[in-house]
Amino acid sequence: MRCTEVRAQLDALVDSRLDAATGSDIEVHVESCPECRRLLAEMRTVDDDVRGRLRAERMPDDAWSRIEARLQTEPRRTLVPRRFATRVAALAAAACLVAAVLWIVDSSGATSLAAAAVRDHLSYEKSRDLGPGAARTIEEAEALLENRLGLTVGIPKLGDTCGVDMQFVGARPIGDASAPAVQAFFTCCGRPVSVIFTRDAAVTDCQSMQCVCGENGLQMCTLVRGDLRAFFVARDHVPSELASQF
Amino acid sequence: MTSKRISDADARQRFIECAAEHRHALYGFARQCLRDAASAEDVVQETYVSAMRGFSPADPPRDLRAWLFTILVRRVLTHNRDLAREAGRIELRSDLDDVTRRSAARFDGNVERALEDTSDPLKRAISRLAPVQRAVFWLRAIDEFDYREIADWLGIPVGTATSHATRAREQLRRELGSWRFASGNGIEKG
Known part of the structure; x- marks a missing residue:
């Protein structure tokens, strides 16, 4: 594969959208091409860093406490609905x-x-x-x-x-x-x-x-x-x- | 044909136990799409209430997380007119496009100003993504949902969802590529 073909598909590779054969072809090329390898490594590094930081977002404890309190008191629909005749x-x-x-x-x-x-x-x-x-x-x-x-x-x-x-x-x-x-x-x-x-x-x-x-x-x-x-x-x-x- | 009757208190408790572990993921997505912490909390709360009403401990969903996100995304779309518009849920006449673009630009500007920490390049980069790109990127990259599910939730073709995610990743890499994160301290020049 040529570098241009490989680079056009690097994003799909990182995003796990390629079939196994194409992914393997690209990996083989990347092994032997320093520039494509550098590009792929950089893409993965940035993506991993972004994912790692964004996944760290947490719901504040007090927000969950409020939600849990409401779930404890909110009426549940029972197996046989109460307003059957009208709704x-x-x-x-x-x-x-x-x-x-x-x-x-x-x-x-x-x-x-x-x-x-x-x-x-x-x-x-x-x-x-x-x-x-x-x-x-x-x-x-x-x-x-x-x-x-x-x-x-x-x-x-x-x-x-x-x-x-x-x-x-x-x-x-x-x-x-x-x-x-x-x-x-x-x-x-x-x-x-x-x-x-x-x-x-x-x-x-x-x-x-x-x-x-x-x-x-x-x-x-x-x-x-x-x-x-x-x-x-x-x-x-x-x-x-x-x-x-x- | 008999159904196992479970007390309301047990059903409620079972739901809370099962659903609690997904709260951070739900909140993270809502927070990115709505940008306002109070709105994000409201939408997540309504999602949980809605899900609890439909939860049957005798027949729990195969994938509770996906079910919660199904409800959440629809509620987020209802709250976020910009995202709904980009996902094609609100139809606009072509002669309104310019107005729409200006409105979207204003929205993005507001979002950026509203960020708690505008000195954080990652947050700034994320805020510059179009709402629908941000939503698709988050559901794919952070929550690792299948493109088919994402497309279904947002009401867009699978190919469009893939393109949005690709463009979002490209933009983030462009803006952040020459930087390296330093743990706990924002990012530093690489």
């Missing part, structure tokens, strides 16, 4: 584990709805068109839920959810008269999420609620309570068992 945001905090979801979905024969949710979301992402009857504001979406499904629920606003930053994008009616549903679009920790609302009297409650929100945003999950069913589908977290259907 769908709380539903997000009480999602079932994927295994439980699949069990519920399979047992009620509703897999096709989950599949449709993901398909619809992918289609929406391409077109950015919610179609006729779409709700663009939270108030419109809440009215749509009430008119179409007779559900009085609240759409989550940013900051409502526990550990998850959900932002409302839009909602639209889906399904037909025999199986009406509403699909709401959110971004959750930067990822697209669809929430499907249906009425389903067949399953009356779910006893296996566990909070899984936060780690990677919402994964696919479902929550059933009374006659309300909500599917939460994050595009990049479709379980492999379902992904094969698309």
Whole structure:
């Protein structure tokens, strides 16, 4: 390799972005070239020094004491949210584990709805068109839920959810008269999420609620309570068992 | 399908124990992006509160540090309009570019003046980085996150994140390259 080629890639080498073969070629060149070796050494020295000093930044003890004190007293959302009836945001905090979801979905024969949710979301992402009857504001979406499904629920606003930053994008009616549903679009920790609302009297409650929100945003999950069913589908977290259907 | 019920006090204590070790890393990043110690503390505090509400001891996150940073970066973006703008989270019309540049220059000037120790060349060099460069550089070089994660958090393409980090490193090396750090005493000419 020539010096110019090597020097163009020294930063990538220092940043561990090179594949093993290229990295090795550069190391071989550097061994035999004093000037490139000097440049690489200087880059590493400066980077190490900068890292060492900046990592030494510490949160003041009194600041942590204040945070810890607040954490000791701040109300935690429990496994079953307190404001269930009024805030769908709380539903997000009480999602079932994927295994439980699949069990519920399979047992009620509703897999096709989950599949449709993901398909619809992918289609929406391409077109950015919610179609006729779409709700663009939270108030419109809440009215749509009430008119179409007779559900009085609240759409989550940013900051409502526990550990998850959900932002409302839009909602639209889906399904037909025999199986009406509403699909709401959110971004959750930067990822697209669809929430499907249906009425389903067949399953009356779910006893296996566990909070899984936060780690990677919402994964696919479902929550059933009374006659309300909500599917939460994050595009990049479709379980492999379902992904094969698309 | 049963869930293990853990008392609220235990869950709270478990969260604090697990999360406390990341406080310096979270604070360091917030401090660099927000520049104001009180704002940094507020944002870190809100991050912890938000995370605690979602924390389930029965099913803890695989990577608590990454999860905390996911929340933190979004909160920092909400607080820091300059960083959000550079990351494309705030769209601007092209005819506003000049105003934006002047505003950014003013922001950087303010940041520099606000530094506690302007005699420290490292702090000065860091403060001269554009907000988004500073954020990417910090998340990569100091906290060693993957570029894909960083890009995802900031809402920018992976290639753009890599470029920001490269430019930040080049600028720091240019400004600090002929100097050597002397431990505990700032830096001295090499």
